[in-house]
Amino acid sequence: MTILMTLRHLFWLALRREGLLVVQKSSQALQPLLFLTLIMALFPLAISPDQKILATIAAGVIWIAVLLASYLASDAFFAEDWQSGVIEQWRYSPYPLAWWVQIKIVAHWMLYGVSITLMAPLLALLLALPWSQVPILMLTLFIGSGIIAYSNALAAALTLRARSAAVLVLLIALPMQIPVVIFAMAAINLQASGESILAPLAFLGGLWLFSAALLPLAIAMALQIMMTA
């Protein structure tokens, strides 16, 4: 009888694998971050270098760019593991399929979400966002990128067998992500006007927990159907 590994050991092992893959494909992996920085650099050139004008749109622009950058590689989220048969092997694991999906998404979020959050002060600097708003921007990006990671993964799983998956991913994921942008911006604006940000943050947090708890199950079911169909 095989002694099963502890979940923590398993998690670090899988995280390490995703990390190594990012290193192996570093040019591809850095694409979203580069894309994000380029958009930010273009805004002052295209709109106005006037700091007052930029400051009013900065948070919104950063959020839109983060959302769009997240689509860049998301249609390929499961593609490699699917084509190479790794997902097939997940089915013969003593651990549920949803667990492997969960690890992959968390690893992805830790690599992208956290790096985008850490980049936020730099992006804020490019767009002259007041420093007082940077912490709340980082907080909403941190939580929001978690929700985005789950919904993009769901869209990627549903479109695994589609030909032009990129557009479909966008169409499926975007409606789920609109509330994220609305509430993130609400939190940032409320804080700017000195009001309580508890309500929008509570909503974002709730959405995050909801996604983390339920979407891996839905994704696992989608993968299961794709496999046996």
Place this chain on the structure above:
Amino acid sequence: MSIPLLTVNQVSCLIEETPLFKPIDFVLQSGVLLHLQGANGIGKTSLLRVLIGLSSHYQGAIKWHTPLYLSTVYLGHLAGFHALLSAQENLRYFAAIHGRALTVGDIEHILRHVQLWQYAEDPLGQLSAGQKQRFKIAQLLSMQRTVWMMDEPFTSLDQTTCLWLEQQMKEHVQQGGAIVFTSHQAFAEADTHYQALTLVAA
């Protein structure tokens, strides 16, 4: 003593409600090496996928007497590894999927066993087709599962490695394991463990 592991009753694979081959019956017991034979396109791969639940297009009854996720390992046409990662990393991850923690020593032992240790650090995508097939066999050996479901395990292997693999398979069934495999190659020395099942067009 042989233990029944899998009972297959009047099973045939379906393509749009039409059976691919004449329904088959067998009981897979421990100590059995079951060779699925048949012409190209008759449904050998489909049958293997149906047996392990990767496809639901079948008629008849399939009953496993042991939990698949603890007893079975599947070696299919797909790689089961990531071409950009090294043999070591892939093996560690594959083992983790199957709930086994491999130490550095275990990995060295297994890779030496399939003569891939000198390439342990290289991305697997750079190896030859035969070496990749050897790696897939290393994945299978490292899992220590009772039932091996192997789809064309001899693909791309040279003659020496084919004989070596046959030997591995024989030892596995002698030690109480069971194997279902597809192959167009004749098995060199058929012994008492060996059974062949030929799929015939419906």
